[in-house]
Amino acid sequence: MYKEIKLKAVDGLDLHLHIWDEVENPVGVVQIVHGMAEHGARYSQFAERLNEAGFIVVADDHRGFGKSAIDKNYLGHLDENTGFEDMLQDEVTVKEYLMKTYPKLAYFIFAHSMGSFIMRTFITKHEADGVVFSGSGLQPNPLLKMGQFVTTQRVKKDAMKRSGFLNKLAFWGYNKPFNENHRFSWLTRDASIYKAYEEDPFCGPVVGTTGFFHNLFEAVKVSQQSETYQSVPKSLPILLLSGSDDPVGHFGKDTPKIALALEKAGVEDVTYKIYENARHELVNELCKETVFQDVINWMNAKIKRFGHN
Known part of the structure; x- marks a missing residue:
């Protein structure tokens, strides 16, 4: 059964949760952590397969996104001083809810895009x-430093100002390699998906504020610091997935580098897979059924390994 509930964040914000729990004999629970300018409900087909x-x-819908945004003025906004830490804490709150509600199940995380940058830091302190x-x-790093320099100046004037410049800086050139003549075709080869994304009031029309971008650049910076890699638990199983045509991962080049950085830090169980011709949103791609099954097979193997079942 699919349901939606509100969960209190530590600062009192009502986090909006999407829950798919129609499972007779559950073997595990998966916490999905979505990307920027989207929301948790977009993962319904993936969730149903799981x-x-x-x-x-x-x-959850992240604070400032989807139904967790206080109102339309706060859609795409994060507090300029605490936004990154707030988002991290929100995911801790969601995990605590899961541990209390489903205490005997294996616990997995699926984190996409911006969600992955947040959770690459999350896993340094929280088990899975x-x-x-x-x-x-x-x-x-030069791009991140430039972004942080610009946002540091701009948040002093108006942290809630929408920034077309920063939006372009964050997505610079993503659509250039593709021929569909649509601004969101870099997300997936499935035209029905990127057209629906454009029309979704919680997705395409959302342009982040300077406060949001200030936090985004910080999240990315922290996620790729050597100290972050070194702090990942050595026994934590990690699966990295990317499309060969995903501009966020520099067309398949970044995933092997992240895997190598984790391995050099001593993480013992790191696997990655690149899906040929796939773009950014693998769970919305033409090869999504293969992605779904790959994730399921991988999680089942970990459950068997750790004796949960």
Whole structure:
């Protein structure tokens, strides 16, 4: 059964949760952590497939996104001073809810894009039975420094101002390699998906504020610091997934680099897969059924390994 509930964040914000729990004999629970300019409900098809495989699924709308935004003025906004830490704490709150509600089940994380940058830091302090990072990547430090310099100046004037410039900076050139003549075709080859994304009031029309971008650049910077890699638990199983045509992951180049950085840090169980011709949103791609099954097979293998079932 699909349901939506509100969960109190530590600062009193009502986090909006999407829950798919129609599972007769569950073997695990999956916490989905979505990307920027989207919301948890977009993962419904993936969640339903996970349900069929025995996994309960919960996805929150991040603060400032989807139904967790206070109102339309706050859609795409994060507090300029605490936004990144707030988002991290929100995911801790969701995990605590899952541990209390489903205490005996294996616990997995599926984190996409911006969600992956948040959770690459999250896993340094919070345990899981396995983590899947989808559509993650690396960014050149000069670009991040420039972004942080610009946002530091701008948040002093108006942290809630929408920034077309920063939006372009964050997505610079993403659509250039593709021929569909649509601004969101870099997300997936499935035209029905990127057209629906454009029309979704919680997705395409959302342009982040300077406060949001200030936090985004910080999240990316922290996620790729050597100290972050070194702090990942050595026994944590990690699966990295990307499309060969995903501009966020620099067209398949970043995923092997992230895997190597984790391995050099001593993480013992790191696997990655690149899907040929796939773009950014693997769970919405033409090859999504293969992606779904790959994730399910990987999680089942970890459950068997750790003796949960």
